Amino acid sequence: MNRRALITLFFRYEPYILLTLVYFLAGRLGLSIEPVGTFATFVWPASAVALAALLLWGYRLWPAVFIGAALVNLSDGATIFAALMIGAGNALEALAGAYFLNYYVGFQPSLLRLRDNIGIIATAFIAPLLSASIGIASLWASGARRITELPSMWGAWWAGDALGILILAPLLLKWFSRPRFERTAGQYIELTLLTLLVFATSLFIFWLPQSSYFTYYVFIPLTWVALRTGPRGMSLSIALAALVALCGTLLGHGPFANGSLFQLAIFSATMGTVFLTFTAIVEERKHAQQELARHVTELETTLSKISSEDEAKKNFLAMLAHELRNPLAAILSSAELLRLESHEHSESALLVNTIGQHVNAMRGMLDDVLDISRISRNKLALRKEVVFVEDIVDRSVESTKPLLQSRGHRLHVHKPEEPLYMEADPIRVEQILVNLLNNAAKYTNPGGTIELSLRDDKNMAVLTLRDNGIGISRTMQKRIFEPFFQVQRGKLPTEGLGVGLPLTRQLVEMHGGTIEVKSEGEGKGSEFTVRLPLIRGRVEKPAKKPILTGTGNRTLRAVRNKRSILVVDDNEAAAHALKRLLELRGHEVHVAYSGLAALEAARMADHDILVLDIGLPDIDGYEVVRRLKQDNATNAALIALTGYGQTEDKEKAHEAGFHYHLTKPVGLKELEKAFKKALSSTAAASVEG
Numbered sequence: 001m002n003r004r005a006l007i008t009l010f011f012r013y014e015p016y017i018l019l020t021l022v023y024f025l026a027g028r029l030g031l032s033i034e035p036v037g038t039f040a041t042f043v044w045p046a047s048a049v050a051l052a053a054l055l056l057w058g059y060r061l062w063p064a065v066f067i068g069a070a071l072v073n074l075s076d077g078a079t080i081f082a083a084l085m086i087g088a089g090n091a092l093e094a095l096a097g098a099y100f101l102n103y104y105v106g107f108q109p110s111l112l113r114l115r116d117n118i119g120i121i122a123t124a125f126i127a128p129l130l131s132a133s134i135g136i137a138s139l140w141a142s143g144a145r146r147i148t149e150l151p152s153m154w155g156a157w158w159a160g161d162a163l164g165i166l167i168l169a170p171l172l173l174k175w176f177s178r179p180r181f182e183r184t185a186g187q188y189i190e191l192t193l194l195t196l197l198v199f200a201t202s203l204f205i206f207w208l209p210q211s212s213y214f215t216y217y218v219f220i221p222l223t224w225v226a227l228r229t230g231p232r233g234m235s236l237s238i239a240l241a242a243l244v245a246l247c248g249t250l251l252g253h254g255p256f257a258n259g260s261l262f263q264l265a266i267f268s269a270t271m272g273t274v275f276l277t278f279t280a281i282v283e284e285r286k287h288a289q290q291e292l293a294r295h296v297t298e299l300e301t302t303l304s305k306i307s308s309e310d311e312a313k314k315n316f317l318a319m320l321a322h323e324l325r326n327p328l329a330a331i332l333s334s335a336e337l338l339r340l341e342s343h344e345h346s347e348s349a350l351l352v353n354t355i356g357q358h359v360n361a362m363r364g365m366l367d368d369v370l371d372i373s374r375i376s377r378n379k380l381a382l383r384k385e386v387v388f389v390e391d392i393v394d395r396s397v398e399s400t401k402p403l404l405q406s407r408g409h410r411l412h413v414h415k416p417e418e419p420l421y422m423e424a425d426p427i428r429v430e431q432i433l434v435n436l437l438n439n440a441a442k443y444t445n446p447g448g449t450i451e452l453s454l455r456d457d458k459n460m461a462v463l464t465l466r467d468n469g470i471g472i473s474r475t476m477q478k479r480i481f482e483p484f485f486q487v488q489r490g491k492l493p494t495e496g497l498g499v500g501l502p503l504t505r506q507l508v509e510m511h512g513g514t515i516e517v518k519s520e521g522e523g524k525g526s527e528f529t530v531r532l533p534l535i536r537g538r539v540e541k542p543a544k545k546p547i548l549t550g551t552g553n554r555t556l557r558a559v560r561n562k563r564s565i566l567v568v569d570d571n572e573a574a575a576h577a578l579k580r581l582l583e584l585r586g587h588e589v590h591v592a593y594s595g596l597a598a599l600e601a602a603r604m605a606d607h608d609i610l611v612l613d614i615g616l617p618d619i620d621g622y623e624v625v626r627r628l629k630q631d632n633a634t635n636a637a638l639i640a641l642t643g644y645g646q647t648e649d650k651e652k653a654h655e656a657g658f659h660y661h662l663t664k665p666v667g668l669k670e671l672e673k674a675f676k677k678a679l680s681s682t683a684a685a686s687v688e689g
């Protein structure tokens with residue numbers, strides 16, 4: 001065989017050759033240290049080499065262990081039979097250990113989990129039973145040893161193999177496996193310093209003539225290592241401490257110098273077992289904390305994403321509802337116009353009525369959606385004042401009358417003798433009742449009976465609304481106050497958006513009240529009860545407020561006071577419809593479609609009233625009014641007519657100098673009421689001025 005072939009052969013069998021060599025050297029080293037009966041020793045690093053090699057690079061390497069062990073024993077004078085048997089025993093020990101760890105423990109050489117460390121400890125104590133038993137039996141069978149020598153040899157053999165695995169295997173596994181050493185410079189320095197500390201302490205204990213009192217001092221730096229460096233530092237420190245202890249003891253130093261290696265073995269076994277376990281526990285805890293922190297961060301990210309998505313949805317809803325008001329305004333004004341121009345009872349008049357009703361229904365829904373989104377963004381403020389509850393009941397009944405009548409329902413209202421007062425936002429309390437009345441009207445078959453009663457119960461106003469309508473099943477009763485929830489009843493299309501009741505509940509709760517529902521089930525009617533806190537004691541009866549409804553007179557009489565009005569709106573259809581409507585009322589109307597055009601028109605002619613949209617293409621309505629006021633260019637009554645109906649918008653309009661704020665869409669009645677109010681405040685201002 002030439003050199004080239006030899007080299008090829010070497011590289012082909014390189015792992016086997018290297019392992020055989022390392023195993024042989026480790027074995028020779030072990031047997032050179034105080035062997036018991038030549039063949040057994042307390043120091044057998046070869047068992048760790050074999051186990052680590054099979055775990056890291058596969059079972060296929062077992063022949064190298066077999067040959068290595070056989071060669072060590074042959075070199076020590078064993079018979080071929082005994083050497084082969086011992087080789088087989090040692091290979092079996094490594095194979096059984098590796099198989100146990102892989103199969104039952106699911107071993108990971110990084111030793112980060114408690115199970116891996118416990119697995120190694122168990123393997124260290126169990127697997128050597130095989131090699132010690134087979135080895136000793138074959139020595140006895142080959143006649144090399146007498147039976148009386150066997151127990152002490154077996155003990156040393158088992159202990160040597162066990163200690164080898166316990167002390168050295170973690171070091172080999174950890175340092176030869178991936179991931180490699182990935183630390184920061186600081187951690188690297190800490191590891192080095194701590195390892196040096198373990199080394200120094202071990203030297204102090206095992207090289208200087210100390211009493212055994214100090215033996216366990218080495219546990220102090222080891223504890224530190226366990227807490228700070230994990231299995232990598234620990235495997236190194238254990239091996240280092242054991243090595244120093246062994247050398248010191250062999251040289252006759254330290255606490256075990258007068259005893260036997262057996263005591264050192266017990267010490268090393270304790271150290272290995274305790275600290276491998278301890279490190280793994282610390283490591284698992286750190287890992288769990290990191291996982292927890294990771295989950296918390298993930299959760300926080302998800303939550304903030306959800307809340308920003310939620311915010312975006314709410315903003316979108318608010319914007320959508322607001323944008324839809326503009327076209328509605330145009331439809332409403334046009335419908336009013338058509339109604340005025342059509343003959344009473346004609347088909348077109350009926351159609352126009354239907355349009356009007358539906359626009360009003362849509363307006364109601366948009367308002368509800370806006371309110372819900374405002375409440376969820378904490379942007380809805382109550383304007384509380386002392387109110388006479390009966391008035392609110394009257395107003396609510398009045399505004400739901402058209403719907404109740406159109407469905408042919410009978411409404412009975414019961415009110416108490418004594419007047420009841422609350423401190424509440426009258427608009428919102430009316431909204432609560434209107435929502436409930438509308439639902440009663442919607443969810444009761446035509447010709448139904450609805451009862452509304454108001455009574456005083458222990459300082460609470462109790463409003464009960466009972467209908468004999470389609471009812472609500474018990475399971476659904478729990479859910480109807482959830483936003484956007486609607487009871488699905490067969491294939492019937494649902495009316496509304498499912499925001500009425502949640503909004504109603506929110507408004508009731510904002511007033512410190514409660515709302516509950518009762519129904520005997522489907523088809524058996526429903527009863528809603530609202531409780532709101534009353535004020536006790538003598539209360540000045542507030543002035544009765546006028547009832548505002550969207551339904552106006554069908555025939556339009558020209559007003560006595562003809563006014564000159566400037567309508568400003570960039571939505572040309574809406575502006576035109578409003579102009580026609582006001583003209584039919586006998587007013588003189590001009591139109592402008594932008595802020596600058598409005599300024600010019602207002603400066604050119606004297607107007608009694610300016611009706612201004614806020615969102616204009618060039619300068620907004622606020623700015624128009626500001627500039628007009630600055631130049632003293634107008635004394636007109638200024639009315640903002642916008643899709644923005646929030647309290648801040650009203651305040652902003654007031655600050656800019658408007659006399660009145662209207663939210664689109666508005667009917668003629670509301671407009672004229674606004675004219676009246678705005679004109680009276682300009683008159684008051686001029687009297688004051």
Ligand code: ADP
Pocket residue numbers: 439440443444467469470471472480485486487488494495496497498499500501502525526
């Ligand atoms: P919407 O009426 O727009 O669907 P609501 O929030 O006002 O939304 O009501 C939620 C659901 O509760 C309705 O879909 C309806 O099925 C049920 N509901 C409300 N009021 C009544 C009632 N008086 N009778 C029967 N069902 C009702």
